[in-house]
Amino acid sequence: MIIGAGPGIGQAVARRFGRGGWTIVLSARSRKRLTTLVAELQRAGIKAHAIEADATDAAALRAAITEADRLTGGLTAIHFNAAVVRQQDLFSMTDDEVAQDLAINVAGGLNTIRAAVAQFGTRAGTILVTGGGLGITPHEGWASLGVGKAALRNIVQGLAAPLAKRDIRIAIATVATLVSPDTEESRDVADVFWTLATEPDASWEAVYPAA
Numbered sequence: 001m002i003i004g005a006g007p008g009i010g011q012a013v014a015r016r017f018g019r020g021g022w023t024i025v026l027s028a029r030s031r032k033r034l035t036t037l038v039a040e041l042q043r044a045g046i047k048a049h050a051i052e053a054d055a056t057d058a059a060a061l062r063a064a065i066t067e068a069d070r071l072t073g074g075l076t077a078i079h080f081n082a083a084v085v086r087q088q089d090l091f092s093m094t095d096d097e098v099a100q101d102l103a104i105n106v107a108g109g110l111n112t113i114r115a116a117v118a119q120f121g122t123r124a125g126t127i128l129v130t131g132g133g134l135g136i137t138p139h140e141g142w143a144s145l146g147v148g149k150a151a152l153r154n155i156v157q158g159l160a161a162p163l164a165k166r167d168i169r170i171a172i173a174t175v176a177t178l179v180s181p182d183t184e185e186s187r188d189v190a191d192v193f194w195t196l197a198t199e200p201d202a203s204w205e206a207v208y209p210a211a
Contacts, residue, residue, distance in 0.1 A: 001024075001025040001026075001027060001065065001068045001072075001075055001077070001078045001079065002014055002024070002025070002026050002027065002079045002081055003027045003028075003053075003055055003061070003064075003078065003079065003080050003081060003082055003108075003112050004027070004028060004055060004080065004081040004082025004083065004108075004130075005026035005027060005028045005033070005034065005037055005081065006028065006033070006037075006081070007033075007037065007181040007182075008179050008180060008181045008186055009081055009130055009175070009179055009186055009189050009190070010026070010037075010079075010081045011037055011040070011041075011181065011182075011186075012181075012182075012186035012187055012189060012190035013079060013081070013128075013189075013190045013193050013194075014026060014037070014041055014046070014048065015041065015044065015046070015190065016187070016190035016191060016193070016194050017077075017193075017194065017197075018041055018044065018046030018047070018048065019046070020194065020198075022076075022077075023047045023048070023049070023071075023072045024041060024046060024047065024048040024049070025048070025049045025050075025051060025068040025071060025072060025075075026038055026041075026048065026049070026050050026051070027050070027051045027052070027053045027055075027064050027068070028052070028053075028082075029052065029053070029054050029055075030052075031050075031052050034050035034051075034052060035050065037050075038050045049068070049071050049072075051064045051067055051068060051071075055080075055082040055104055055108035055111070055112065056100075056103040056104055056107065056108055058107075058111040058115075061108075061111055061112060061115055062111075062115045062118070065078065065112075065115050065116065065119050066119065069119055074123070075119060075120075075125065076124070076125060076126060077125065077126040077127070077128060077197055078112065078116040078119075078125070078126070078127055078128070079127075079128040079129070079130070079193065080108070080109050080112040080113070080127070080128070080129050080130065080152075081130045082104055082105075082108050082109075083104065083105050083130070083132075083145065083148060083149075084100065084101045084104050084105055084144065084145065084148075085145055086101060086142070086143075086144050086145060087141055087142055088141070088142075088143065088144070089140050089141055089143055090140070090143035090144075093143065093144065097144075098144065101144035101145075101148070102144065102147070102148070104148075105144060105145060105147065105148025105149070105151075105152075106147070106148050106151045106152070109129060109148070109151070109152045109155070110151075110155060112127075113127055113129075113155065113159070113170070116168075117163065117166075117168060120168055122166075123167075124167040124168065124169075125167075125168050125169070126168070126169045126170075126171075126196075126197050127163075127168065127169070127170040127171075128170075128171055128172075128173070128193055128196060128197060129152050129156055129170070129171070129172040129173070130172075130173060130175065131149050131152055131153050131156075131172040131173060131174040131175065131205070132145065132146075132149035132174060132175055132176070133149075133174060133175065133176025133177070133207075134146035134149050134150070135148075135149030135150040135151075135152065135153045135174065136150075136153070136174065136176075137176075138150070149174075152172060153172055153174065153205070156170050156171065156172040156204055156205070157172075157204060157205070160204035169196075169197075169202075170204065171196040171197075171202060171203070171204050171205065171206070172204065172205050172206075173189060173192045173193055173196060173205075173206050173207075173208060174205055174206070174207045174208070175189055175208050176207060176208065176209065177208070177209060188208060188209075189208050192206050192208050
């Protein structure tokens with residue numbers, strides 16, 4: 001399940017896992033976007049479903065994950081890919097913009113992780129997170145996005161060991177470059193997520209491009 005599905009990293013990840021034989025569930029706020037993305041996957045022979053949900057609504061998010069679990073016969077991986085990409089400094093943002101960005105970039109991610117762990121329960125599962133280079137090397141012009149990526153990286157690192165004891169893997173791909181739809185970079189990042197999800201010895205973090 002990809003939460004925050006879009007034409008860039010999200011769709012590249014959907015294609016990569018779909019080619020591996022996985023059933024895909026895309027979730028986003030835009031029904032029109034979901035219809036387009038799911039149709040593209042289905043034309044490629046990938047079994048795909050769409051669930052409209054707002055990542056800032058914790059209850060709706062939990063309901064969407066429960067429905068995805070039913071559709072797939074048991075989710076094995078949940079990928080948080082939602083973000084507000086705002087090129088703006090902190091002091092020119094309005095109060096509402098700060099709150100709205102943090103609701104998606106931070107709270108949406110934390111609530112996805114909480115809901116995923118609850119859904120997996122005592123069975124194994126994987127939680128994947130789209131991180132960013134701004135979470136390590138911040139820039140004043142991308143204030144809210146950097147805060148969000150840093151927060152997600154912090155929680156993934158902190159949860160990696162305790163969740164592993166419950167047979168739940170959590171990992172983040174720190175993407176330190178711009179990624180456009182249907183590009184070599186998007187396919188490379190999808191391969192990074194595939195490795196994080198399928199390699200038994202994969203770390204809690206992978207950085208792209210590698211240093």
